Structures are given as structure tokens and as C-alpha cells.
Amino acid sequence: MKTGIVIKTTGSWHTVKTAEKEVFDCKIKGRFRINGIVTTNPVAVGDYVDFKIVDEDQTGLISKIHDRRNYIIRKSTKLSKQVHVIAANIDRAYLIATLAKPETSTMFIDRYLISAEAYRIPVTILFNKTDIYGEFENEYLKAIMHLYQSIGYNCIDVSAVTGYNVGKVKGQMANKTVVISGHSGVGKSTLINAMHPGLNLKIDSVSSLHKKGKHTTTFTEMFELDNGAFVIDTPGIKGFGIIDMYKEEIFHFFPEIFKVSKDCKYYNCTHVHEPECAVMKAVEEHRISQSRYQNYLSIMEEDENEKYRKPF
Ligand SMILES: Nc1nc2c(ncn2[C@@H]2O[C@H](COP(=O)(O)OP(=O)(O)OP(=O)(O)O)[C@@H](O)[C@H]2O)c(=O)[nH]1
Ligand SMILES: [Mg+2]
Ligand SMILES: [Zn+2]
Incomplete structure (x- = not known):
């Protein structure tokens, strides 16, 4: 029996990495129900699982999912009662917001923050693309950072393209498991590439011409940086339903x-x-x-x- 952490899930296949850094493609044995919630995915990135190797082709069969310390979910569709677990066992969530191309609304930020508060996951708000901000955006940046800092949220202004404050962000993530969230096109994958040169995550090559992102990242996936950080890249989210609360x-x-x-x-x-x-x-x-x-x-x-x- 082996134990590992799920680093990617695509349909019925789950990629699991062991402490020895071996990677296996695994399927699930039977059906699982976790905490009684109806989820579209029984296993999420960040889950610790037990599995055994079954085939000569070295694929694995997951027999147990360890209890989750925490997790973040979203509704799978607007009206469905099912939820999709985005990631599990998170130390901190990084919400990437941009004040231009595309502009992230405070409504989206606040919805994200209350969900994270409900799950007791600390949040850092990263204001990205500062390299393209003009006078207006820079004034707004000061005001919005002051607002969220005064409430107690860690805020950092960054540019994934020029590298401004990227080292600071990476330093904070050392030896932690973190999830990166935000609308499509805000630069989640670009930031991870900047923190881990050579990773070459796919990024949207033309979206600077358009305001809206194009959902370049389609699967949630975890990457290990050279400082022991486990960083989870996620597909862009449009909205954030308020779930799990009265x-x-x-x-x-x-x-x-x-x-x-x-x-x-x-x-x-x-x-x-x-x-x-x-x-x-x-x-x-x-x-x-x-x-x-x-x-x-x-x-x-x-x-x-x-x-x-x-x-x-
Ligand atoms: N000017 C500028 N452009 C950036 C910055 N960060 C990312 N971009 C650009 O924004 C576009 C989208 O970047 P991605 O990294 O693909 O965005 P994403 O958040 O991963 O998007 P999805 O995978 O679709 O959710 C690309 O064209 C990037 O080059 C930045 O700091 N400054
Ligand atoms: Mg992406
Ligand atoms: Zn009152």
C-alpha cells in the first residue's frame, strides 16, 4: 500500500505523487461519500489517498481518502445541488484580482472572502498586472489595498510579467500548500510560471488584446516549487456561489x-x-x-x- 497526494484529476483518472516523488495514475475503487456532501468529484487535488499498484502498467487503485483538514468548493452548475471540490488541505488561498484587463469587481472579491472565512482559510489578495496600470488604476489600487488591509487581509501588488513582488509572494508560500484563484485571464498560470521558471504552464497568448479571459487552464493541478511550496493552479471562475451558510x-x-x-x-x-x-x-x-x-x-x-x- 502506498500513500500520496493527488496533484491532478481528469475525469476518472487521478494523478498521485508520493513522498518519494513517484507519480502514479490512479482510479478509485468503488464509490466514496465524504462528509455526506453530494460532490461531482469524490477526490480533489490536495487529497491524501492510500492506493495500491494493480497492473503491470503501474496504474493504481485508490482505496482510501484521508480526512480533509479543509477544502474549498463551488457549485457545479448554477441550480444544481451538487458541489465541486476545487482543492483540499489548503494553508492559504491567493485570490488574484486585476484592476484592468479584466477588472475584478469588489463583489467577486467579497464573495470569495466570505467563502474563505467560512472555511477558515486565510486569504492573500494579489493585485496583478500593475505594469499596465495608469494613474486612475494606481489611485484605485491604493484605495482598495487600504480597504482590504484595514479589514485584516494580506494584500500584495504584483506583476507576473515584470516580476515585481513575485519573489515576495513566492517567499510567503514556502513549505505551504496554497491555491491560486481568480477570474480567467488575471494571470494565475503566468504567476506560477514566474515563480517556477521552466514549468511552462500554458497561458493565454493573446488575451491582452481582449478584456475577457479564455479559460486557458482547464484542470486544477498542483505544482511543487523549489522552496517546498505546493501551488495549485485552477481554471478561472466566473462567480462564487455562497454555499454552506445560513x-x-x-x-x-x-x-x-x-x-x-x-x-x-x-x-x-x-x-x-x-x-x-x-x-x-x-x-x-x-x-x-x-x-x-x-x-x-x-x-x-x-x-x-x-x-x-x-x-x-
Ligand atoms: N501586462 C500583464 N499581463 C499579464 C500579467 N500577468 C498575466 N498577464 C497576461 O494575461 C493573460 C492571461 O494570463 P494567464 O496566466 O493565462 O491567466 P489565467 O488566470 O491563468 O487564466 P485561465 O487559465 O484562463 O483561468 C496572458 O496574456 C498573460 O500574458 C501581468 O502581470 N501584466
Ligand atoms: Mg491559467
Ligand atoms: Zn445591526
């Missing part, structure tokens, strides 16, 4: 809103319309940002059917 607890995952909410008059205040709400007062007094509060309200207003309740 409506009444959404504000718990906005750290600055949660902090102030202790002073609301009503213990069950939702901070939407109640009198003597400390959160609304803080927004008026600019102690909580308008954009964060507006995004909170939009998420609260969403159709209930679009969300699901804690499935386990």
Missing part, C-alpha cells in the same frame, strides 16, 4: 461587520433595516466601507433558491 450568519464572515454588530440593539439584528443598528451607523460614519456593506446587502437579497443550506 443567511442569518452571512455577516459573521465580514470580519469588520461582525465586530461592530455586537453593539446592535437587537441580538438578532440583520443590519438591513433594524433601528439602532450599530453596523448601519458605522457605515454612515465611514468606519465600515460602503462597498463592503452594499455587497453584503446584495448577498442578503439573493433569491433563497439560489443558495443552499448546510448539507452536513
Whole structure:
């Protein structure tokens, strides 16, 4: 019996790497159910698995998936109750945002952050493509970094193309397992290439002409850097459904809103319309940002059917 970490999954094949750095293509023996959640993929990148070699062709059969320390998921389709596990056993998530080509909205950032808060995965926000920012984007960069840093999120401005701050990002990742997320075209694969010359991950060659990404990366895959970091490249995501949480607890995952909410008059205040709400007062007094509060309200207003309740 061997044990290894799943570094790639494509359909029914899972690529597993052992501590000795041997790599095997494995299939799963039978059916697995993890934590009772209905997932489209029973095994995800980052999972530790037990397997044995069955064939002369050196393929493996996975017989056990170790308990996950944590994982991040997305809805597999908009209305389906199924979820897709993007990655498991993550130390930190790196959200790549760009203020130009394409522009990442604060709504997308906030949705990502609350999901990560719910899974208790710390996040660093990387603002990429700073080499093409003009005066306007640079002013916005300062403001947006100040906003998210003041809430407590680590933020770094980078350029995967010029290498600006790439060494700093790589240094932070040493000996950790990290996942890189963000819209298509923001430079996830370019950044990993910059941290690991010679890897030659496929990147979109022409998207600088277009604003939208073209989904160049199609499978989630883990790469090992020369400083012991395990970096997971993911396909671009369009949206981020709010999953695994009750409506009444959404504000718990906005750290600055949660902090102030202790002073609301009503213990069950939702901070939407109640009198003597400390959160609304803080927004008026600019102690909580308008954009964060507006995004909170939009998420609260969403159709209930679009969300699901804690499935386990
Ligand atoms: N100017 C500039 N362009 C960049 C930077 N980083 C990436 N790009 C360009 O952005 C385009 C998309 O980069 P990718 O690395 O393929 O983006 P991705 O996030 O991996 O996209 P998907 O795989 O589709 O999710 C490419 O044309 C890159 O050259 C940067 O820092 N500055
Ligand atoms: Mg990519
Ligand atoms: Zn309130």
C-alpha cells in the first residue's frame, strides 16, 4: 500500500505523487461519500489517498481518502445541488484580482472572502498586472489595498510579467500548500510560471488584446516549487456561489461587520433595516466601507433558491 497526494484529476483518472516523488495514475475503487456532501468529484487535488499498484502498467487503485483538514468548493452548475471540490488541505488561498484587463469587481472579491472565512482559510489578495496600470488604476489600487488591509487581509501588488513582488509572494508560500484563484485571464498560470521558471504552464497568448479571459487552464493541478511550496493552479471562475451558510450568519464572515454588530440593539439584528443598528451607523460614519456593506446587502437579497443550506 502506498500513500500520496493527488496533484491532478481528469475525469476518472487521478494523478498521485508520493513522498518519494513517484507519480502514479490512479482510479478509485468503488464509490466514496465524504462528509455526506453530494460532490461531482469524490477526490480533489490536495487529497491524501492510500492506493495500491494493480497492473503491470503501474496504474493504481485508490482505496482510501484521508480526512480533509479543509477544502474549498463551488457549485457545479448554477441550480444544481451538487458541489465541486476545487482543492483540499489548503494553508492559504491567493485570490488574484486585476484592476484592468479584466477588472475584478469588489463583489467577486467579497464573495470569495466570505467563502474563505467560512472555511477558515486565510486569504492573500494579489493585485496583478500593475505594469499596465495608469494613474486612475494606481489611485484605485491604493484605495482598495487600504480597504482590504484595514479589514485584516494580506494584500500584495504584483506583476507576473515584470516580476515585481513575485519573489515576495513566492517567499510567503514556502513549505505551504496554497491555491491560486481568480477570474480567467488575471494571470494565475503566468504567476506560477514566474515563480517556477521552466514549468511552462500554458497561458493565454493573446488575451491582452481582449478584456475577457479564455479559460486557458482547464484542470486544477498542483505544482511543487523549489522552496517546498505546493501551488495549485485552477481554471478561472466566473462567480462564487455562497454555499454552506445560513443567511442569518452571512455577516459573521465580514470580519469588520461582525465586530461592530455586537453593539446592535437587537441580538438578532440583520443590519438591513433594524433601528439602532450599530453596523448601519458605522457605515454612515465611514468606519465600515460602503462597498463592503452594499455587497453584503446584495448577498442578503439573493433569491433563497439560489443558495443552499448546510448539507452536513
Ligand atoms: N501586462 C500583464 N499581463 C499579464 C500579467 N500577468 C498575466 N498577464 C497576461 O494575461 C493573460 C492571461 O494570463 P494567464 O496566466 O493565462 O491567466 P489565467 O488566470 O491563468 O487564466 P485561465 O487559465 O484562463 O483561468 C496572458 O496574456 C498573460 O500574458 C501581468 O502581470 N501584466
Ligand atoms: Mg491559467
Ligand atoms: Zn445591526
